[in-house]
Amino acid sequence: MNMKVIKSENCLCSCCMEEHEVKTVLVTEKATFKNVKVEYIASYLYCDVAEELYMNEKQMQENDIHLKDTYRKKEGLLTSDEISAIRAKYDISQKDLCIILGWGEKTITRYESHQVQDKAHDTILKKLAQDPAWFLSLLNDAKESLSEESYRKSLEAATALYEKDQDSYLRKTIEAYYAKFHGNRLLHGNASLALDKVVDVIRYFAASDQITSLYKVKLMKLMWYADALAYKKRGFSITGLVYQALPMGAVPIAHNLIIDLKGVPCEEVEIAEINAYHFSLNEKISFPSLSDADKSILDIVIRKLGKMTKNEIVEFMHKEQAYICTHLRDEISFEYAEKLQI
Structure with missing residues (x-):
């Protein structure tokens, strides 16, 4: 019999009823539980005098659990x-x-x-x-x-x-909003939703000293221009976001959730008794999810639009064919990126 000795001690052996060295050993057992064959490690006491294995009450309970936990693992149940x-x-x-x-x-x-x-x-x-x-x-x-x-x-x-785990919940919720757009390349810009890139795009804009007064309305427009320009230049967007036409221009689906993602440098401030969302990043950071090509496109957007005020960028956006040809609150097709003003 193969057994592994893990402990030895002098005590009264309840097997032979004599005091001597009693070993605690591990033995591989085979059993059938609920019609499933299992192999598990059981703990016994070993009497050298009688050359027999026996169990105390604690071992009986532990071995029973080991048997059933082995079955649980085999059946995919929690132990x-x-x-x-x-x-x-x-x-x-x-x-x-x-x-x-x-x-x-x-x-x-x-x-x-x-x-x-x-x-x-x-x-x-x-x-x-x-x-x-x-x-x-x-x-x-x-x-x-x-x-x-x-x-x-x-x-x-x-x-x-x-x-x-809040960020994980947030991401799952955003992904749920986007599930219905899967496969519609003209709405998601021929790119899968990439929330790491979404965060890094926002951080890239927030870190730029070439962008003035970066509040939510302006940020949303910059993001659309970045994705539209990427689609125009290479046939796929940066983030995979889907945008809809709202009164102040393009806004990504689930925008209110997006700005709450971990890593987004968003601060809620009060301006004239109205809450506004300001984006700013002063620390030195990297943008691991963005390629050099992505950054090059973002730099063009920053150079062209970064100094515009909120009203100027909204007015500029309203002149885009993408906005003019899209009904209010409908999703904006990337097919209009070919006629982009930048």
């Missing part, structure tokens, strides 16, 4: 430790997690000890692990059923996770 880790990240007890999920109060205890969860519950637990925003909504719904202290601890933990 008992992974379920415990979900609770730990949200700082929530087994009982309270059952409360917010609407499950029996011992369900999580069983999943972490001896019972294998079904696929429906496993799917819910996986979503919980990946989605702090969903956890927060469930937590809020169950607030009255939790103690004030339990609610506070889990709220703090989940909020911290949500804030850490």
